[in-house]
Amino acid sequence: MSTPFSDLDQYIALPRVDGIDISPDGTRVALTVSALHADGTGYRRSIWQVPAAPAEDTDDSGDAVGPAARPVRLTRSAKGEGGIAFTRTGDLLFVSARPDADTDDLESAQLWVLPAAGGEARPLTRLAGGVGGVLATAAAADVVALTADLLPGAGSDPSTVLEADAELRKTRKDKKVRAILHETYPVRYWDHDLGPAQTHVLTLDPAGGDVGVGPAQPVDRTPAPGRSLDHVRGALTPDGSVLLATAGVREARGDRSTLVTVDLSDGHRTVLFDDVDVDHEMPALSHDGRTIAWVRTVRSTPAGANQQEVWTAGIDGSDAHRIATDWDRWPSELVFEHGDRALLAVADQDGRAPVFRIPLDGGAVERLTHDDWAYSSLRVAAATGVVVALRASWAAPLHPVRIATDGTVTPLATPAPLPDVPAHLEEVETTAADGARVRGWLVVPEGEGPHPMLLWIHGGPLNSWNQWSWRWNPMLLAARGYAVLLPDPALSTGYGLDFVNRGWNAWGQAPYSDLMAITDVVEARADIDATRTAAMGGSFGGYMANWVAGHTDRFRAIVTHASLWALDQFNGTTDSSQYWSSIFDADGIAANDPHRFVAEITSPMLVIHGDKDYRVPIGEGLRLWSELAEHHAAPDGSMPHRFLYFPDENHWVLAPQHAVVWYETVFAFLGQHVLDQEWERPALLG
16 A cells, blocks of 8 residues: 655655644634645644534545535745634634734744634734744633743833843844853753743733734733743633743752742732642643642652642632542643533553543542543633544544543544555553563554564653654654554553652663563564564663663664763753753662663664754764764774764754655665665765
8 A cells, every 4th residue: 555654755745733722612623734845845834724513524535525614724824823822702813923014124923813703814913032922811801921032131111121122132133142141050941042031921912903003012921030931831810810820930950830820910920839849830720710720740859750740729829739639640731621620631541642531529530532542732612611632643643623521532624634554553562570561552564574673662751652743653664564663661651650660760670671571572473573673762762772772682773863872971961950860869870871881782773863952962972973983893983883963953853854864864774784775875965
């Protein structure tokens, strides 16, 4: 069967749904869809609309038919659009750097509104530094909270800060100054520098502004925030008078997350919950504005991780108490259901990510969806309670669905039809030496086999192989005949706290033995060729690939991407030393440091790293490559290993043509060592 996964150019050209929201009346769903630009070098997002009601008629392929069911494209620009959110009146907010008809001196992304009644989109902001996105909208008032980065030198006077920020930015630009003076740690985050600007929360009236005059001026509600709002999340009370938000409190090497409310009439901030060595995150606000819910987590130590607890309280912080006390799962999303009697949550579980219902009265947690999908981006229509979400698995990418109160899930129309895949999924499992159940997915290609096999180790490490990734896609390997094993070893989420802690402060122990045990089981299958196997991983998966390389010769080749190599070095150079220091002690680092075993490596390794990776800095890849040469290069410098280096990519390698290069190099390397093919340098590498 021919599929887009057999050709990388076809694969990168597949459109991808990546965002969703629902109108307050529950009738319209907005989606953001990324599509490949005509020149093939980048993606552009556009906004589409589909009915929230399931399509009544479908064609033979299952796609919705009929004028009312078909997706409708709402936006089109060279810059693209994203960050969607509906206002209380059904107008659609989005963020875009598209040109503003009334000014041509702004290149940064601004907030726009597309009227529900029809007509052209218009800008709501003209900020020199642009906007970050919509933080929240009020359900019963014309108030929108948004984030924007402002320079600290602009001052703290809300009446002048925006103009002062514009002047400072112009001066820096004119003088070509990009230097940043830091006063606290950290200085970077994933793939970007922190500063010199600081994230503020602004509010505006989306109906404000006059024709011919321009948009209404936003108001800064968080003067002089420092770095406290770098990762802000929040919600507005229905009347738009109070903002519930997370705020960071500075510590020696980072911050802890607290919950605060901000009175938007005078800017007064009230700290609701702030505890040393505790993070308060993921705030949700009930539809009536009276109750808050959040995730409270005691900081991890080298002794182990702690449970992520679901708590509720009044909007003033009163009657704070934990709910779902017997639920051993870690929520990734929390929203209030219609009527505010329960929370809807998403959490990893057993290689899936179901939707759960958590009663506020202390009742037992109920699993709402019972299938093999992973759900995300839960949205509840404010007026009607209609629930929509995105879902995916390793057999299908993200697509919109509607979830009924009884858990029935119905796909909605989508502008990105699900592609045919060249393989099917099978669940595999084994029992570890300590009695723990270790499971995973096996992607089985077409044909009887026996198939060469790739062990693909997930990142995180607090993660699970449970849903589609356009970046890390095993279907591309399956299209080339490989069976791909996607296991969840110790440290994986969705199996309870004890399963996580089996590998805590000991990454090279239970996680490694779990991987080898489930590999043994899969290699024993008649449709797997145990003599032609390889291992691959990125980030923590790259760490494990490095560890595997130094501890076994069973794999013909090993691919390690953005990998941790020298743990003592990594500790001081990653963007988040505070967290790293909390999960390992000195003995754990020494015992689990893969670089100590470089001399034992016998499998050819493909090392891949991006220079803009601040989570796992380029020094890890450079040191790995240097030490491979030190121990394994011939007198003339030749060796079986390869190093694929991206000067301008980050942790993930996102540019479409760089993704093509990444996969072509991986295919060629595996082909050489696993399939005994001739090495062929990818054409784009010269």
